[in-house]
Amino acid sequence: MLGRRSALYVYAITGSRPELPDGLAGIGGACLQPVVCRSLAAIASQVDPTQVCPNAERVLGHEHIVEALCQRTRVLPVRYGTVLPDAGTLVRALDERYETLLADLARLGGKVELGLRVLWNPDALESDDQGSTPAASQGSGEPVFPRDAAACVAGGRGTSYLRLRLAEQRRRDDLRARANALGRHLNATLLPQAIDSRPAILPTDCLAVSSTYLLEPTRVAGFRESFERLRAAHPALRFLLSGPWPPYSFVTPPNDRPLAGASLRDLSALASALVGQYTSEEE
Amino acid sequence: MSRAGVESKDVTLLEILDRVLDRGVVLAGDLTISVADVDLIFVGLKVMLTSVERAERLRWGLAGSE
Known part of the structure; x- marks a missing residue:
């Protein structure tokens, strides 16, 4: 039996007088409760902290609660796994980032985000070497190796290796x-309908663009129409549009940790680096 | 909220994982590290590994279908 059996799990930040959905229980079944700090409240529920290790059910439960709150009130979504020992500690945590949270709630409350991912087949692009796709024809402003660069490395040991590297x-x-x-081309069409965007260019070779757009809910239908026109104009690309979601991607990250916009490659590298530690701790 | 525009359950799950586990407000991160002897750093790590694994699987599947 562990020492402390109860803690507070936080789902979202709202104004200080939130209207909570009826009959909605938190992770583990306890009632949602607001913990107020000045003009803000954290929506939390009592949990057994040994029962918050993530699984699909709990993660979806977290999202379900945040979305239900969004239907009733202006909300900042909190990241999964935010557990504090008691209400006093939670109030101090809110107080520590109070001004940032208040400004984020004013900026993001009532807004939604849409996720756009554009996939391509990089091998098919390479066979199309003359840059005839709409994306490439617009130019990049980035340095590109001359076509005969590999040929400049002539003779001697290691030539093949250098050629391959080049x-x-x-x-x-x-x-x-x-x-x-491609990212600029998409933004030219979509950004005028949005308030803000968080683009990631080529996070993996197959994922050309992964962008998140912040919108007024009333603009979602128009955004989708523009999206459908883009999709129709680029049959060789695969477009995925998801949402609307609570504005997870636009909250201000803490100063010491850049959180938004981390690419999957960054996450993969970090995960690989830690995987040994993870598995040894698991045993 | 509506899920219109999402093409499959897998994509929806990926999008949710990507947001819920890796974005959103972080409250005083240090305080979440250890509660009742449970090291929540590893909560985050498990989540991240799951997210990356699913994402990579999905990505390969989609790329292969083109």
């Missing part, structure tokens, strides 16, 4: 230039 570098530069151009 070819790979040129391939990556070309891919990034095309993705940048």
Whole structure:
């Protein structure tokens, strides 16, 4: 039996007098309760802290609660796994970031975000080497290796290796230039309908663009129409549009940790670096 | 909220994981590290591994279908 069996799990930040949905229980079944700090409240529920390790059910439960709150009131969504020992500690945590949270709630409350991912087949792009896609034809402003760069490395040991390195570098530069151009092309159409965006260019080779757009809910239908026109104009690309979601991607990150916009590659590298530690702790 | 525009359950789950686990307000991160002897740093790590794994699987599947 562990020492402390109860803690507060936080789902969202709202104004100080939130209207909570009826009959909605938190993770583990306890009632939602507001914990107030000046003009803000954290919507929390009592949990057994040994019962918050994530699984699909709990993560979806967290999202369900945040979305239900969004239907009733202006909300800042909180990241999964935010557990504090008691209400006093939670109030101090709110107080510590009070001005930032208050400004974020004013900026983001009532807004939604849409997620856009554009996938391509990088090998098919390479066969189309003359840049005839709409994306590439717009130019990139980025340095690109001359086509005969590999040929400049002539004779001697290691030539094949260097040629391979150069070819790979040129391939990556070309891919990034095309993705940048595509990103600008998408933004020219979509950004006028949005309040803000968080773009990630080429987070993986197959994912050309992954952007999140902040919108007034009333603009979602118009945004979708523009999206459908873009999709129809680029049959070789695969478009995914998701949402509307609570504005998770636009909250101000804490000073010491850049959180928004981390690419999947960054996450993968971090996960790989930690995986040994993770598995040894698990045993 | 409506889920119109999402093309499959997997995509929806990926999008939710990506947001709920990696974005959103962080409250005084240090305070969440240890509650009742449970090290919540590893909560985050487990979440992240799951998210990356699913994302990569999905990505390969989608890329392969083109």
